[in-house]
Amino acid sequence: MKFIKFLLLGIVFGIVMAKSEAISWFRIQEMFRFQAFHMYGIIGTAVTLGVIGVAIIKKFKIRDFHGNPILFYPKEKSVTRYLIGGIIFGLGWALSGACPGPMVVNIGYGFLSMIVVFFFAIVGTYLYGVFMKKLPH
Amino acid sequence: MRELITQTWAWWFSGAMIASIMFFLLYFGQSFGFSSNLRTICAAAGLGKKTKFFDFNWKAQTWNMAFLIGSIIGGYIASQFLSSGQPVEISAATIHDLSKMGIAAPASMQPQELFGWDAVFSLKGFLILAFGGLMVGFGSRYAGGCTSGHAISGLSNLQLPSLIAVIGFFIGGLVMTYLIMPLIF
Numbered sequence: 001m002k003f004i005k006f007l008l009l010g011i012v013f014g015i016v017m018a019k020s021e022a023i024s025w026f027r028i029q030e031m032f033r034f035q036a037f038h039m040y041g042i043i044g045t046a047v048t049l050g051v052i053g054v055a056i057i058k059k060f061k062i063r064d065f066h067g068n069p070i071l072f073y074p075k076e077k078s079v080t081r082y083l084i085g086g087i088i089f090g091l092g093w094a095l096s097g098a099c100p101g102p103m104v105v106n107i108g109y110g111f112l113s114m115i116v117v118f119f120f121a122i123v124g125t126y127l128y129g130v131f132m133k134k135l136p137h
Numbered sequence: 138m139r140e141l142i143t144q145t146w147a148w149w150f151s152g153a154m155i156a157s158i159m160f161f162l163l164y165f166g167q168s169f170g171f172s173s174n175l176r177t178i179c180a181a182a183g184l185g186k187k188t189k190f191f192d193f194n195w196k197a198q199t200w201n202m203a204f205l206i207g208s209i210i211g212g213y214i215a216s217q218f219l220s221s222g223q224p225v226e227i228s229a230a231t232i233h234d235l236s237k238m239g240i241a242a243p244a245s246m247q248p249q250e251l252f253g254w255d256a257v258f259s260l261k262g263f264l265i266l267a268f269g270g271l272m273v274g275f276g277s278r279y280a281g282g283c284t285s286g287h288a289i290s291g292l293s294n295l296q297l298p299s300l301i302a303v304i305g306f307f308i309g310g311l312v313m314t315y316l317i318m319p320l321i322f
Contacts, residue, residue, distance in 0.1 A: 003203040005165060010204035013158050014211015019142075020151030021225050023212070024246050030231040032307075032314040038148050043288055045152025046159070050293025053160055064166045075281065075291065075298040082298050085280025086287075086305020088272050093306060094313035096269025097247070099284040100277060101171040103270070104205055106247070108212025113252045116263065117270035124274025125175040129190035135279065 014105045023105045025097025032094050081137040092124075143221035159289055167200055170286030172277035174198070174205050216246075238322035265321070272309075280305065 021027050022042055031039035056062070057070050064070050093099055096117045098106060103121060106114040128135075159169040176191065177198040185192030224243035232242045240250050249256070256262030277283040280302045282291060288306070291299025 003200055006162075006167075006200045006203040007207040007210075009158055009161055010207020010209075011211040011214065012154065012207075013204070014208040014213075015215045015219065016146065016151050016154040016158075016211075017208075018212050018215035018246075019146040019219060020148065021145055021246070022151065024225045024243075025248055025251060026225045026227045026231070026235075026243050026246075028310075029235060029314065030227045032310045033231055033234060035228040035230040035234075041148030042152045042155070043284075045149050046155040046289050047292045049153060049156035050159060050289060051295065053156065054293045054295075057163065064164050066166055068166065070163050072294045075296050078298065079301055082280050082287075082301040083305045083308075085276050085278070086302040087276070087309040087312070089276030089280055089283065089302075090306040090309020090311075091313045091317070092269045092272025092274075092276060092309075093284075094310040095318070096266060096273060097251070098269075099171070099273060100175060101208060101283070101285055103273075104208045105212035105215075108209035108214075109216040109246065110213075111247055111252050113254065113257045113266065116257060116266045117273075120267045120270030121274030121277075122175050122178050124271040124276070125172075125278045126179050126184060126188070126191075126274075127271075128275045128278040129176070129179060129184070129188045132190055132279075 013101065014108060017102055017105045018109055023098065023102040023109065028094060028097040078137055081135075084136070092121075140221075142219055144223075145226060155289060156293075159285075159293065162204075165200075168286075169290045170201075170282055171205070172274075172283035172286060174201050175274055176278060177202060238318060240322065261321075276309070 017023050020042060022039065027039055030036045054072065058072070062070055098114065098117060100121060103114050103118045107118065162169045177195045180191040180193060180195035224245055227243060236242070240248050251262065251265065257266065280287065282299070282302065284306070287299040287302040292303065
């Protein structure tokens, strides 16, 4: 039962991503071709409000509903892994038109061919797990 | 009123809702990052027996799997009850550019040329979807996050690593869009 709230948040996420067309391959192409503001507006609004909200949480030491302080952990410092990993991710994002969240929203929307994309995203994650020791980080 | 719901939702509303989801997750003691689910699925499938990266307490990630299942349901609700069935209204410039690659103007949410069954069951079409997914899955774990973990959560916390990752997302996306896609389509 304690997972119901996460299920509901997921439902809202799926509806919002679908209704704002952020799950559309066409919208991702439009974004990478800099031919509309739409996707930049979505990400820009989320980040702007996010920066303000996170700053407020830190300043007023706001606690979560368990009563624990909301903590933010700095990400481990590096350039290599973020840049190379990011580039590989970007290549796949532009080609398939979907990052992991939108993949599953698409499956629910009725584009069952996205199951192929999602399955291979799992395979890709598995391959990273197998070869991570050999990769520069 | 009905039209307000069935039309394309405004970018500012979508962005504000995504930020709200991130804050609700923080309030519930978790953080917004979707691609972690891919690792969780590998771990739940028992791959941790041979590969250390998948040997972790994946049951602590059940909340995120609930979020994933919710996302599927949300997509279903949007298409069945909240959609007018209108095609995606992308810019005329994008329609023009895509037509040069043999991709017709939108007739729905996604191009038939990539996601229709004819495409999926052709060798080239299958490889496009498979490699696209493979790179997203591999790259997100290598970079330690995807659009939600880095572009939304990470940038909101002013993390330099997340900015580097997002720059990487765009380098990869631009190389694919301008250099590689014209060769494969």
